[in-house]
Amino acid sequence: MDKKRILSGVQPTGRLHIGNYIGALSVWTKEQDQFDGLYCVVDMHAFTIPEKISPVKLKKKVWETVAIYIACGIDPVKSTIFIQSMVPQHSELAWYLTCVTPMGWLDQMVQFKSKSASNETIGTGLYSYPILQAADILLYDTSFVPVGDDQKQHIELTRDIAKRFNHMFGKVFRVPQPMIREVGARIMALDDPDVKMSKSTGELKIGHSIGVVDDSDIIIKAIKSAKTDSGHEVSFDNGGPGVKNLLTIHQAITGWSDDAVRNHFNGKSYGFLKSEVAESVVEGLRPIREKYNALMQEPSYLSRIATEGAERAQSIARLKLYTVKEALGIDF
Numbered sequence: 001m002d003k004k005r006i007l008s009g010v011q012p013t014g015r016l017h018i019g020n021y022i023g024a025l026s027v028w029t030k031e032q033d034q035f036d037g038l039y040c041v042v043d044m045h046a047f048t049i050p051e052k053i054s055p056v057k058l059k060k061k062v063w064e065t066v067a068i069y070i071a072c073g074i075d076p077v078k079s080t081i082f083i084q085s086m087v088p089q090h091s092e093l094a095w096y097l098t099c100v101t102p103m104g105w106l107d108q109m110v111q112f113k114s115k116s117a118s119n120e121t122i123g124t125g126l127y128s129y130p131i132l133q134a135a136d137i138l139l140y141d142t143s144f145v146p147v148g149d150d151q152k153q154h155i156e157l158t159r160d161i162a163k164r165f166n167h168m169f170g171k172v173f174r175v176p177q178p179m180i181r182e183v184g185a186r187i188m189a190l191d192d193p194d195v196k197m198s199k200s201t202g203e204l205k206i207g208h209s210i211g212v213v214d215d216s217d218i219i220i221k222a223i224k225s226a227k228t229d230s231g232h233e234v235s236f237d238n239g240g241p242g243v244k245n246l247l248t249i250h251q252a253i254t255g256w257s258d259d260a261v262r263n264h265f266n267g268k269s270y271g272f273l274k275s276e277v278a279e280s281v282v283e284g285l286r287p288i289r290e291k292y293n294a295l296m297q298e299p300s301y302l303s304r305i306a307t308e309g310a311e312r313a314q315s316i317a318r319l320k321l322y323t324v325k326e327a328l329g330i331d332f
């Protein structure tokens with residue numbers, strides 16, 4: 001039997017952080033033997049706030065993201081790594097889906113509300129990009145989409161769009177499901193544990209995030225300066241959001257059970273908690289950073305992986321788009 005398919009992606013914006021790793025990439029690597037995984041660098045999504053990204057920087061970020069995927073453990077032999085813009089079917093399908101998506105549905109998207117609040121000139125793309133994301137997923141008959149908790153609403157929208165299209169034009173799309181881990185699906189910012197850690201903010205604010213390929217001393221400094229609260233003793237069950245976040249990071253990186261974390265940290269000082277978390281994160285990310293640094297010396301290898309990945313992705317996407325156009329009566 002064919003393996004069920006997984007698809008997910010990261011935008012090549014800002015500094016890829018430990019939240020992206022725990023919430024998304026660590027799940028991708030864990031599942032790659034059981035599923036047919038397609039992992040794209042969603043460069044077209046990075047245009048949603050065009051003021052924030054220059055062409056030179058965007059290109060650099062795309063290659064860094066390809067290297068990080070491999071460094072985190074995505075095996076290009078088992079899984080498909082590709083760059084979204086190299087597969088033009090994504091934007092074509094997005095147009096057809098745009099026409100069947102009620103504006104009222106997009107009005108509900110909280111991510112648009114939070115991202116547009118901090119920008120004065122908002123492009124229409126920031127509003128409609130969840131539809132491009134739906135196209136990314138639906139093009140590949142995806143069964144599962146491993147993402148962080150913040151993307152749950154967009155996957156729900158994808159499901160609604162697929163069902164509406166199927167209702168209007170016949171059963172064309174598989175309706176996908178989110179795959180969200182229990183511990184670590186939403187890693188919070190170190191400097192403000194009430195907001196999620198985010199790539200774009202992490203690039204602007206020192207102490208906001210832990211970069212996946214940051215040097216050890218930077219990681220240690222960021223964790224030591226993480227915001228906690230006025231208490232003194234760690235409590236696994238009743239800690240404030242900053243303490244809870246550090247415990248979650250530790251647990252996600254080490255894979256320890258609730259009881260193991262509770263027994264190790266309860267009653268200990270915040271200083272002890274920070275030292276232990278810093279050590280587990282530095283050790284957990286070390287092999288990723290080393291592999292990443294080596295891969296960045298091999299641009300022709302990265303380019304070959306992306307070209308082969310795009311060829312495979314296109315071979316699936318072309319057929320699916322044909323089915324869509326047939327259903328719409330525009331299969332010329």
Ligand code: ATP
Pocket residue numbers: 009010011012013014019020021022023024146147148149150151184185186187188196197198199200201
């Ligand atoms: P941006 O600020 O540019 O939106 P981001 O950090 O939100 O960056 P994305 O590229 O939007 O990153 O998301 C990539 C993947 O990482 C998604 O699956 C998303 O759900 C997940 N993710 C993002 N932030 C976190 C977080 N803080 N904790 C867990 N998962 C996260």
Ligand code: MG
Pocket residue numbers: none
């Ligand atoms: Mg995001």
